[in-house]
Amino acid sequence: MTSRFSPHHWSIKAKSVALVVVYVLALCGVYSAFTVYLVRREAIQAHDRFQQTARMVAAELDAYIESGQQRLAAVARLPGMVYGLRTIQETTGEGYIPPWTTLHYLFFKSPVFTGGVFLLDRAGKVLWTEPPGLPWLGRTLADYPPIAELYQKRRSLISAGFSAEHLLSTPHVVVGMPIQNPDGEIDGILGGMIDLTAAEFTNILKAVSTTQGRFIEAVDQNGLVLASTTPARLFQPALSLSQEAEAFLLASASLAQAPWHVVAGQPRVVALAEVSQLQRLLLWLGAGVLLIAIASGVPFINGFVRPIKKLTAYAEVMARGDLSQPVVVGERHDEIAILAQAFEHMRIELKRSHLALKQRLEEREELIRLKEEFLDNMSHELRTPLHVIIGYTDMLLDEELSADGRNTLTRIRAQSEHLFHLLSDLMTLSGVNTGKVALQISPVTLSDLLARLSPLVDQLQQGKDIETVWDRPALLPTVETDALRLEQVLTNLITNAFKFTPQGKITIRARHDMTQERVVFQVADTGIGIPEHELPHIFDEFRQVDGSMSRSYDGMGLGLALVRKLTSLLQGEIAVASQVGQGSVFTVTIPLRLTCRGDACVALAPATF
Ligand code: ADP
Numbered sequence: 001m002t003s004r005f006s007p008h009h010w011s012i013k014a015k016s017v018a019l020v021v022v023y024v025l026a027l028c029g030v031y032s033a034f035t036v037y038l039v040r041r042e043a044i045q046a047h048d049r050f051q052q053t054a055r056m057v058a059a060e061l062d063a064y065i066e067s068g069q070q071r072l073a074a075v076a077r078l079p080g081m082v083y084g085l086r087t088i089q090e091t092t093g094e095g096y097i098p099p100w101t102t103l104h105y106l107f108f109k110s111p112v113f114t115g116g117v118f119l120l121d122r123a124g125k126v127l128w129t130e131p132p133g134l135p136w137l138g139r140t141l142a143d144y145p146p147i148a149e150l151y152q153k154r155r156s157l158i159s160a161g162f163s164a165e166h167l168l169s170t171p172h173v174v175v176g177m178p179i180q181n182p183d184g185e186i187d188g189i190l191g192g193m194i195d196l197t198a199a200e201f202t203n204i205l206k207a208v209s210t211t212q213g214r215f216i217e218a219v220d221q222n223g224l225v226l227a228s229t230t231p232a233r234l235f236q237p238a239l240s241l242s243q244e245a246e247a248f249l250l251a252s253a254s255l256a257q258a259p260w261h262v263v264a265g266q267p268r269v270v271a272l273a274e275v276s277q278l279q280r281l282l283l284w285l286g287a288g289v290l291l292i293a294i295a296s297g298v299p300f301i302n303g304f305v306r307p308i309k310k311l312t313a314y315a316e317v318m319a320r321g322d323l324s325q326p327v328v329v330g331e332r333h334d335e336i337a338i339l340a341q342a343f344e345h346m347r348i349e350l351k352r353s354h355l356a357l358k359q360r361l362e363e364r365e366e367l368i369r370l371k372e373e374f375l376d377n378m379s380h381e382l383r384t385p386l387h388v389i390i391g392y393t394d395m396l397l398d399e400e401l402s403a404d405g406r407n408t409l410t411r412i413r414a415q416s417e418h419l420f421h422l423l424s425d426l427m428t429l430s431g432v433n434t435g436k437v438a439l440q441i442s443p444v445t446l447s448d449l450l451a452r453l454s455p456l457v458d459q460l461q462q463g464k465d466i467e468t469v470w471d472r473p474a475l476l477p478t479v480e481t482d483a484l485r486l487e488q489v490l491t492n493l494i495t496n497a498f499k500f501t502p503q504g505k506i507t508i509r510a511r512h513d514m515t516q517e518r519v520v521f522q523v524a525d526t527g528i529g530i531p532e533h534e535l536p537h538i539f540d541e542f543r544q545v546d547g548s549m550s551r552s553y554d555g556m557g558l559g560l561a562l563v564r565k566l567t568s569l570l571q572g573e574i575a576v577a578s579q580v581g582q583g584s585v586f587t588v589t590i591p592l593r594l595t596c597r598g599d600a601c602v603a604l605a606p607a608t609f
Pocket of ligand 1: 496497500501529538556557558559560561583
């Protein structure tokens, strides 16, 4: 079973709307996937570009620092340095000491140490500076962080950035190189200062384009900016570490010569401006396509939903039996037009067959009427001579006759009477069928009625091994009904009971059902019974039970048909219960008072018997 929400239950309109919704969702899906792809591709490309820039600048910074370090190392390894240091300590700075020309050379020949170079003894005291006489000459720098680290680690070091400290009034970094004697002990330190504001250093970043918000910055080991294309960023935390990093497209490259790295980037908004523009364009394009789809789709959908609805309405009208409205769906040449034509064709054909059927029915009714009239007339015509024959036979039977003659006359009389009753039944049935029977209602004393049936029972019982039981209360009510019709009903039932009971018992019952204001008659026999499958048909006209047991009996299948029709005329009911070989029970129930409807009965006529 399909659920109420399954598409099989949807109207065509709902299905069309669902189709449009699916189309829109699919469009949104494609749009989202495509734009996500575009943004990602652009971001990757920008990242690659920034990565290259960062690597290039990192390489340049590396070369810059390396050149300074190489010079420091070259001088620190000079054998004269250790000797010079000892001498200078011993002579307490008097006289000309040749090694310092090396410092001089170091300072002037190197564009790296823009803040100056210095020489420390093993205790961290500044023995010499270049340019000569810098303010820190003679002071002990052992506690100055980068210097202290140099003494500890005993290898060349490059510091993080310092703003204004003891040594320089401008931001700077310190590059240090230990001077070791042949025993591996530190005799002193050779140091260089890189002034972070000097053009030699800042120019390295200037080669990079800073249009459209692009920037590049060198970051030290503490995550602070040492140099930036935006000078205000000096000593600010690096962007890659900050919370705003999400707003930028960033790439970084590490330096080989220092524990620093270079970050290159651009604000996302600017970097992805073109993609955003394309996104907007696509959005408008999608919306435009959607609008066009709706604008053209709605009339298109209506174009077939409306005529289908119209056709459905026509079909409903036809189903109600109204075939007068021609099926028209307007000017069109598609499948719906073909369907409408087929509908119209069907309507015309239906109307034609409807008319033909009506005509046939009228003809049939006319034929039935003629047949009933014919039957009525024939029966009437045949009954009169039969009546005369019976009368003459009765007269002849009163005469002296030979045994054979009497026998023959008795059989003539019996057969004539049988024919007479058959014709009477036929007349009554055709009268009931044509509605010609008018009921004669009068007060009927049931005891009298039953008493009148007695001779019939006696006659039927003659020569038969059948016990008849009259089962009736002492007091029976008077019923207002048509006595003749009721008698006919009971006569037929009793006759059948004797006809289909070769031997046994027949019970004729009468009861007054006071609560329901009706009387009940029952004719029960222990005869041959009726097969179950035949029971529903025994009240049909000209119907006889198809069975070997009943075939031997004469009759036209009129008796029970008449019984049912008369019972119904008397506003009563008939029921049957039967079992083959056991017998049958026919029960007739009629109201105590028959109510007259229209011309169907004649009110309270005096009793006719
Ligand atoms: P018919 O006038 O030929 O007797 P009915 O209309 O009276 O026909 O009965 C129809 C059929 O119902 C009969 O042919 C008979 O087979 C069956 N029938 C009617 N009454 C009885 C009964 N009391 N017992 C057995 N069969 C019966």
